Amino acid sequence: MDIDELRTRFEDYCDRYQTISMRREEGILEITLGTDGGPLQWGRLPHAELEEAFLNIGRDRHNQIVIMTGTGEEFSGPVAEPASNRAAHRQTPDEWAELGWESNRLLTNLLAIDVPMISAVNGPATRHAELPVMCDIVLAAETATFQDSAHFAGGLVPGDGVHVVFPMVMGLNRGRYFLLTGQVLDASEALEAGLVNEVLPRDKLMPRAWELARKIMQQPEMNRRYARILLTEQLRRRMTELLPYGLALEGLAITR
Numbered sequence: 001m002d003i004d005e006l007r008t009r010f011e012d013y014c015d016r017y018q019t020i021s022m023r024r025e026e027g028i029l030e031i032t033l034g035t036d037g038g039p040l041q042w043g044r045l046p047h048a049e050l051e052e053a054f055l056n057i058g059r060d061r062h063n064q065i066v067i068m069t070g071t072g073e074e075f076s077g078p079v080a081e082p083a084s085n086r087a088a089h090r091q092t093p094d095e096w097a098e099l100g101w102e103s104n105r106l107l108t109n110l111l112a113i114d115v116p117m118i119s120a121v122n123g124p125a126t127r128h129a130e131l132p133v134m135c136d137i138v139l140a141a142e143t144a145t146f147q148d149s150a151h152f153a154g155g156l157v158p159g160d161g162v163h164v165v166f167p168m169v170m171g172l173n174r175g176r177y178f179l180l181t182g183q184v185l186d187a188s189e190a191l192e193a194g195l196v197n198e199v200l201p202r203d204k205l206m207p208r209a210w211e212l213a214r215k216i217m218q219q220p221e222m223n224r225r226y227a228r229i230l231l232t233e234q235l236r237r238r239m240t241e242l243l244p245y246g247l248a249l250e251g252l253a254i255t256r
Contacts, residue, residue, distance in 0.1 A: 008059035019046040020053050027064030028213045029057065034071030042076055042127035042150070044099075050131075051102050054109035064224065065213045066117045068132060069206065075125040075132065075144065080154035089155055089254045096251040103160040103247055110134060111236045114225050116216050120209040121146075122202065126184075130165040133195050136231060139209055141202040144187045146195055153182030157253045159246030164238045169194055 014022045019040060021032045031053070035041040057063055070076060091099070110117075110131065119132030124145040132138055133146075148166070151158035158179045167175030170193050177183060187199045200208055216224060 007061070008056050010060055010062060013053065013056040013060075016056075017049040017053055019049050024063070027062060027217065028067065028210070029063045029065070030067045030069070031057070032069050032071055033076065037071070039072045039074035039123070040070055040076045040127075041078060047099075047106065048102060051106040051109060054106070054113060058109060058113040063113075063115055064221065065115055065216055066113060066135075067120060067206075067209045067213055068117065068135060069120040069209070070122045070125075072123070073143070074123040075121045076127045076129070077124060079126045079147070080150040082154065090256050091251075091254055093251075093255050096255050100160075100247045100251050104243055107134070107161045107239055107243060108236075111232055111239060114228050116213075116224055116228050118209050118212055120205045121196070122205060126150075130162050133165055133169055134235065136228065137212060138196040139198050139200060139205055139212075140187045140190060140196040141205045142187050142199055143202060144190070144196075144199075145184050146190050147182060147184045148179055149182055152180055157246070157250040159248075159250035161239065161243055161246070163246045164235070164242050168235065168238060 010024060014024075019033060019035055021034065023030050033040040033046065035046070040046060057066060107130075111134070116137070117135040118137045119135035119139065121132050121138065121140040121144040123141060123143050124147070125132060126145070126147045126149045128150070129146045129148060148158065148162050150156065151160075151162055162179060166178050169175070170178060174193060178185070185193060185195065187196065190196045191199050198208065
């Protein structure tokens with residue numbers, strides 16, 4: 001067998017997903033999240049698709065930089081139902097075994113992408129806001145907001161990675177407050193809290209993301225890859241240590 005036949009190729013996965021569109025120019029991969037032509041509506045389908053997409057993106061060595069953004073006026077939604085709707089979260093142990101497995105790989109596959117990642121948060125990120133925050137450079141439109149509406153505020157133990165990302169990025173006390181209260185941070189507050197690096201007018205967001213990507217592309221490939229590996233190592237170690245524990249506690253609280 002030719003070794004090239006073993007490689008993951010862009011054409012094998014670029015059109016595979018319903019909630020992720022992709023385009024690549026000169027090694028810069030742009031992925032846009034969305035549902036039926038509008039903003040991403042979180043659910044089992046995007047959860048499963050992102051887990052596999054991150055794996056394929058990381059296995060394709062022709063991807064040199066990744067830009068992640070959303071469709072329309074929002075990055076991800078909708079705001080989750082309040083904690084009183086606990087019955088909606090009940091799962092059997094077998095159901096949670098599958099979803100928990102997928103949740104683990106969703107974040108570890110993202111961190112296994114060994115090229116720089118830029119997120120361009122085009123609007124409110126109320127579901128899984130940790131995904132753009134885990135990128136190396138985080139840009140936000142002036143209309144962007146950040147909230148963890150789906151975990152503690154929505155009746156779940158905040159155990160599938162948010163318990164690692166937000167306290168680590170924001171500081172322990174601010175991160176715990178953010179998770180326990182369902183706090184909504186606007187773009188300027190997110191900048192002050194350390195969640196984002198730049199706040200821009202919406203029409204300047206993607207041009208700035210591509211400008212930064214092209215600037216990073218001026219570095220030799222191994223500089224780019226090894227910088228990504230080095231600068232995510234602390235986060236990767238925290239995830240390895242605490243993500244399975246968090247998922248176990250989250251699962252204990254919802255299984256029946």
